[in-house]
Amino acid sequence: MTTTVGPPTERTTAPRPAPPRRRRPLLKANGRRALTAWLFLTPSLIVLLAFTLYPMIQAGYLSLTDYNLIRAARFVGLDNYVELFQDPAFWNAFGNTVLYAVVVTPVTVVLALLFALMLNQRFVGRSFARTAIFLPFIVSLGIIAIAWAFLLDPNIGLLSYWLGEIGIVPEQGWLNDPRYAMAAVMAVGVWKNVGFYMVIYLAGLQSIPGEIYEASRLDGAGPWQRFRSVTLPLLSNQTLLVSVLALIATLQAFDQIWVMTHGGPFFRTETLVMLVYREGFQQLRFGYASAISFVLLVFVFILSMVQFGYLRRKQVTY
Amino acid sequence: MKTQHPRSGRARRPFRALTAVAGIAIAGLALAGCTGQGSGGGGASETDASGKVTLDFWNGFTGPDGPALQKVIDDFNASQDTVEVTANIMPWDTLYQKVLTSVASSDGPDIIAMSASRMPQFASQGLFMGVDDYYTDESHDSKALNQAAIDASVFDGVNYGVPVNYTPMMLYYNKDLFTAAGLDPEKPPTTWDEFAAMVPKLTVDQDGDGKPDQYAIAMGDHETVPIYPSLLWGTGGGIVSDDGKTSTLADPESLKALDFWVSLVRDQKATQIGMSGADADKLFQTGKAAMEIVGPWMTSGFDEAGLNYGLAKPPAGPTDPAVLADVVSMGLPANTSDEKKAAAYQFFAYWNSAEGQTTWADGSGFPPNRSDVADKVTSSPYPAIFGAQDVADDAKLLLPGIAQGGPILETVFTPALQRALNGEGSVQDIFTAASADVQSQLGK
Numbered sequence: 001m002t003t004t005v006g007p008p009t010e011r012t013t014a015p016r017p018a019p020p021r022r023r024r025p026l027l028k029a030n031g032r033r034a035l036t037a038w039l040f041l042t043p044s045l046i047v048l049l050a051f052t053l054y055p056m057i058q059a060g061y062l063s064l065t066d067y068n069l070i071r072a073a074r075f076v077g078l079d080n081y082v083e084l085f086q087d088p089a090f091w092n093a094f095g096n097t098v099l100y101a102v103v104v105t106p107v108t109v110v111l112a113l114l115f116a117l118m119l120n121q122r123f124v125g126r127s128f129a130r131t132a133i134f135l136p137f138i139v140s141l142g143i144i145a146i147a148w149a150f151l152l153d154p155n156i157g158l159l160s161y162w163l164g165e166i167g168i169v170p171e172q173g174w175l176n177d178p179r180y181a182m183a184a185v186m187a188v189g190v191w192k193n194v195g196f197y198m199v200i201y202l203a204g205l206q207s208i209p210g211e212i213y214e215a216s217r218l219d220g221a222g223p224w225q226r227f228r229s230v231t232l233p234l235l236s237n238q239t240l241l242v243s244v245l246a247l248i249a250t251l252q253a254f255d256q257i258w259v260m261t262h263g264g265p266f267f268r269t270e271t272l273v274m275l276v277y278r279e280g281f282q283q284l285r286f287g288y289a290s291a292i293s294f295v296l297l298v299f300v301f302i303l304s305m306v307q308f309g310y311l312r313r314k315q316v317t318y
Numbered sequence: 319m320k321t322q323h324p325r326s327g328r329a330r331r332p333f334r335a336l337t338a339v340a341g342i343a344i345a346g347l348a349l350a351g352c353t354g355q356g357s358g359g360g361g362a363s364e365t366d367a368s369g370k371v372t373l374d375f376w377n378g379f380t381g382p383d384g385p386a387l388q389k390v391i392d393d394f395n396a397s398q399d400t401v402e403v404t405a406n407i408m409p410w411d412t413l414y415q416k417v418l419t420s421v422a423s424s425d426g427p428d429i430i431a432m433s434a435s436r437m438p439q440f441a442s443q444g445l446f447m448g449v450d451d452y453y454t455d456e457s458h459d460s461k462a463l464n465q466a467a468i469d470a471s472v473f474d475g476v477n478y479g480v481p482v483n484y485t486p487m488m489l490y491y492n493k494d495l496f497t498a499a500g501l502d503p504e505k506p507p508t509t510w511d512e513f514a515a516m517v518p519k520l521t522v523d524q525d526g527d528g529k530p531d532q533y534a535i536a537m538g539d540h541e542t543v544p545i546y547p548s549l550l551w552g553t554g555g556g557i558v559s560d561d562g563k564t565s566t567l568a569d570p571e572s573l574k575a576l577d578f579w580v581s582l583v584r585d586q587k588a589t590q591i592g593m594s595g596a597d598a599d600k601l602f603q604t605g606k607a608a609m610e611i612v613g614p615w616m617t618s619g620f621d622e623a624g625l626n627y628g629l630a631k632p633p634a635g636p637t638d639p640a641v642l643a644d645v646v647s648m649g650l651p652a653n654t655s656d657e658k659k660a661a662a663y664q665f666f667a668y669w670n671s672a673e674g675q676t677t678w679a680d681g682s683g684f685p686p687n688r689s690d691v692a693d694k695v696t697s698s699p700y701p702a703i704f705g706a707q708d709v710a711d712d713a714k715l716l717l718p719g720i721a722q723g724g725p726i727l728e729t730v731f732t733p734a735l736q737r738a739l740n741g742e743g744s745v746q747d748i749f750t751a752a753s754a755d756v757q758s759q760l761g762k
Contacts, residue, residue, distance in 0.1 A: 069422040070444045070652070089729070154590070155601065164527075171529050176592025178740055264540060265592055265740065266733035281415055283725055284443045 056297065063291035068284045080291035090292065092267055093275040097296075099182065100271060101250040104189050108246050109239070111194045116201030117231075130202075134195035141192065145259035148188045149175060178265045185257045185269050192256065193249065197242045204238035205231070240311040244304055251300050272296045370402040371661040375648075376417065377431035377482070378410035379682075382618040386681025393677060394668045401661040403429075411541075421445060421651045428658050429665070431482050434470035434645040435716060435723050441478045442721035446649040447659070448476040458667040462688040466715065470645035473719050479647030480666040483684045485704050486713035487543060487611050487642045489632045492625060495520065495532065495608040506609070506630040510552060510578065513633045517588045520608040534588045536607035539739060540732050542595025544716050545611050547731055548642035550575045551714065552635015557731060557756060562720045565760065567731070568753035575635065576745045580738045591739045613644060614683040614704045629700075631709050643713035685710070722759040730755045 063080055067073035084090050119130050136144060151159040154173025170177045174184040208231065216226050232239075254273035257263065263270030263278070270278075272292060280289030379387045384407050391403050406427065408416075413432065418440075420426030432440070440446060453460050453468065460468070464484050471479030493503035499519040507513035513534075520534035537545055550556050555572030558565060566572055582588040590601065595612075602610040603623045610616075611632050620627055632641055648669075650662055668674050672694070675686040679695040685705025686695060695701045717723035734752035738745050 068443050069418050153597075154592075155597075155604075155606065172590065172592040178736075178742070262541070264733075264736065266736045266742075278729075281418065282728075284418060284439070 059290045059297075060294055062287055063294045065287045067286040067290070069286055073287065076287065080288045081295075083288065084291050084295065089267070089270075089275060090272075093270050093272045093292075096182070096267075096269060097251055097253070097271045097273075100186060100189070100253055101247055104186050104250045104253075105243065105246045107186075108190050108194050108197055108250075109243050111190065112197035112242060113201050113235070113239075115194065115198040116205055117227075119198070120202060120205045130198075133198055136192045137196040141255050142259055144188070144192055145256045148184075149260050152184060175261050176265055178268045181261055181265060181269050185260055188260065189250070189253065189256055193246070197246060200238050200242055201235065204235045208234045236311065236314055240308070243311065244307050247303060247307065248300055251296070251303070368399075370400055371657060373401065373403045373428040373658065373661055373665065374406055374426075375403050375429040375431070375665075376406045376408070376413055376427035377646075378413050379407055379431075380409055381615045383615055383682035383684065386678055389681055390669060390674050390677050394665055394674070397668065398664070401664055403665050418443075418445065421653075424653070426651060428654065429648050429650060429662050431646055431648050434479060434481075434647040435718070437471050437478050437647060437649060438473035438719055438721040439724045441473045441476075441649075444652055446478040447652045447654055448478060449480060449650065449663075450477050452480055452663055452666060453477060455663070458663065459671065462672075462690050463670055464687050464689070464710075466643065466713075467645050467647075467687055470715055470718055471647040471649070473721065479649045480670065481687050482646040482648055482669070483678070483682075484643065484645045484687055485613050485684050486709045487545065487548075487613050487632065487644065488704060488709065489609055489611050489630045490602065490616070490620065490627050491609045491630065492602070492605060492607075492627050494626050495605065499608070503628070506628060507633040508631070509634050510636065514578075514582060514586075516608075517582060517586045521587050530587050530590075531606065533590055533601065533607045534586075535609040535611075536593065536598035536601040537583075537589040537611070538593045538595040538598035539591065539735055540594055542593075542598065543612060543642065543644060544727055544731075545642060546579070546735055547716055547727065548714075549579055549635070549640055551638045552640035553578075554637045557726065558717060558720060558760065562717075563760060565753045565756035567756050568750045571637075573746060573749060576735075576738065576749060580735075580745050583739055584741060592736070611642075614685070614700050617683050617700050629703050631706075631712070639712035641709060641713040643710075643715050645715065679705075720760075722762055726756050726759050730759060 062073065064075060064077060065073035066076050066080075115133055119126060119133070151157050152174040154160055154171070154176065157173065160173060170180050174180045212230055212234070213226060216230050221229065252273050253271050254277065257269050257271060258274055258277070261269045263274045273296070276289045276293045276296070279285045279292060375391070377387065387407075388405055391405050395402055410432070413430075414436065417426060417430055417432075421430075430446075437446065452458060463481065467481035467484035468477065470481065470484070471477055489506055491506045496503040496506075499516075499522075501516060501519060507516055517534040520532070521530050522532040523529065524531045539546060547557055550567075550572045553571045553575040555569055555575050556566050557572075558567075583591065589607070590597075593601065598607070598610060599612065599616060599619070601607040603616075603620060603625065605625065631639070634640065648662075648666060650659060654662070669678070670687055672688065672691045675688055676691050676694045678684065679686040679691070679701035680697045683698050683700035683704070685701045686692065689705075692702065692705060717726065720726070730752050734748050737743060738748045742748070
């Protein structure tokens with residue numbers, strides 16, 4: 001399969017070979033088109049600059065101060081960072097965040113792919129199943145977290161009761177017990193988001209041309225081989241998107257865990273963003289909180305770049 | 319595995335676009351954090367259309383005490399025509415989260431109520447204005463007020479608040495459960511030893527699954543009135559020395575009290591572990607705990623649940639009664655104008671007047687802030703019980719006037735206690751380490 005992926009106009013108006021054209025810089029290639037593109041991009045760019053880049057720079061500056069929101073900020077240099085790297089609370093939150101991301105990201109991605117493969121088949125109740133898996137994603141996170149906190153409550157929780165009936169009964173409830181709290185919030189995190197990534201995979205699956213499967217079948221490939229050699233590689237775009245998005249989302253995990261456990265018991269489920277919130281809005285140390293978020297920003301940035309680099313090399317286009 | 323789709327060729331482009339859009343949407347969501355900076359709001363006009371000074375009063379009286387609070391405010395608004403107070407009632411944790419940003423953006427409350435134990439932290443950051451001149455003004459009739467309630471909001475020699483309420487925590491006990499356990503329903507435990515002797519009778523595991531179905535006492539270990547920390551007083555211990563400079567958490571007296579309670583909970587399952595204050599209230603309210611130590615705001619909830627309960631002074635420790643008192647105070651943002659300050663003082667004076675306090679105590683069940691109205695409070699029995707002299711005499715505030723009091727409780731004591739209750743180390747080891755953390759917090 002070597003169809004050109006460029007815009008249709010290119011194919012009809014330009015008889016010359018397409019590849020070199022596509023590599024030319026945007027502004028040189030066609031002034032009018034570039035201008036149009038920039039015009040369309042402007043609103044997004046303004047929003048991006050005002051609400052993402054500016055706050056980022058501002059947070060970077062604040063991380064060098066002792067800002068507390070009320071008094072004027074005093075410049076303290078790298079003091080916050082020096083304190084940060086010696087702060088056990090930071091390393092605890094860092095460890096929890098990494099643990100959460102390392103478990104939740106692959107589980108979510110693999111489950112999303114499995115669900116997508118299953119729900120791409122034709123069967124009775126397919127729409128219902130798709131909706132059921134997607135539904136948690138569109139419900140407000142606060143509501144979901146509260147509902148789960150109820151379900152898992154040791155005294156009145158329905159799920160705790162059922163699990164108790166079959167003999168699984170953590171004495172303090174899932175969320176209060178340090179041995180299970182992290183697993184419980186992880187499970188809910190996966191459950192909440194898997195539907196969204198499944199939809200991305202479903203979209204990817206439906207965009208794979210049927211001819212490829214026909215061809216591979218003619219070549220004698222079995223179901224597993226077709227999955228390994230056709231489906232999986234042709235879903236590499238989706239896998240890149242899904243895994244980068246999922247990783248970033250898990251590294252920023254906050255609201256669901258906050259509502260379910262407040263980071264407890266004894267900070268076993270406290271993530272970095274939660275620590276930012278605690279130091280900033282509860283301890284009134286906005287400079288220190290900014291330093292933590294800046295470290296998180298750098299960490300997420302590096303990881304995303306590594307992920308992009310690695311997965312892009314494995315990417316397949318058709 | 320069959321994964322082909324008949325529409326695949328046609329559907330490719332739209333679906334890829336959809337994927338991209340979805341991706342951008344989620345990235346946008348992830349980035350939508352909050353920066354607490356703001357300059358907006360602007361100085362809202364000090365007076366309303368009719369020329370009254372309007373005061374926005376933030377507080378957390380979301381319970382049955384809310385209507386009582388509103389009643390006093392309505393009475394005040396009706397009593398004069400220069401000041402109009404509007405109550406903005408929200409849960410306490412919401413208030414603590416919102417207050418800083420809204421004050422910084424000049425868009426916040428004119429009067430802020432909060433636990434006096436939290437005030438030093440905010441005051442040390444410059445949120446509050448000193449109100450010493452309120453107490454020096456004779457016309458405010460502050461002489462009759464409970465001195466401990468006034469002193470609760472002092473930080474660094476300056477008073478930052480005027481009391482809304484002052485109350486000791488008392489022992490609620492379920493008489494029916496006492497009777498069922500073969501105990502005298504008129505004899506709640508008066509000492510720790512009596513309490514410990516009752517634990518085996520009041521902790522019941524009916525179905526034998528190793529998890530009690532009824533606990534002797536409901537004690538929250540997080541997000542709650544700090545009952546556990548106050549128990550350290552029982553043996554003469556505490557978290558911080560009286561001058562607020564030294565951690566005493568690892569002193570032998572403190573460890574003795576902690577040992578006693580942690581072993582009661584761990585070995586005898588006196589209470590469920592891992593409960594928040596709300597969980598503990600629920601446990602007692604549903605008859606799954608025989609006792610709870612908490613404030614007067616729970617009475618109407620327990621009455622509505624139809625509990626047959628008694629109220630008593632909490633069991634005393636070997637050397638100290640260990641009765642915890644709590645004060646909610648009203649403070650003013652540091653940038654309050656003279657006009658609003660004068661109006662707020664007028665309201666404070668009314669709130670703590672004999673008239674205001676009678677209405678408040680009658681409606682809320684809190685003991686009045688002044689002793690000279692006790693005989694006027696008639697429609698509720700609870701103000702008299704919680705205001706009883708022998709309880710009030712022994713009641714103490716936790717970590718008064720210590721700027722790091724809140725962080726010490728939330729980030730050091732509570733996690734250490736939870737570790738100990740979960741058996742993640744010995745009481746001695748855990749609290750020796752925690753004591754060092756308290757000391758470093760005090761140095762901040």
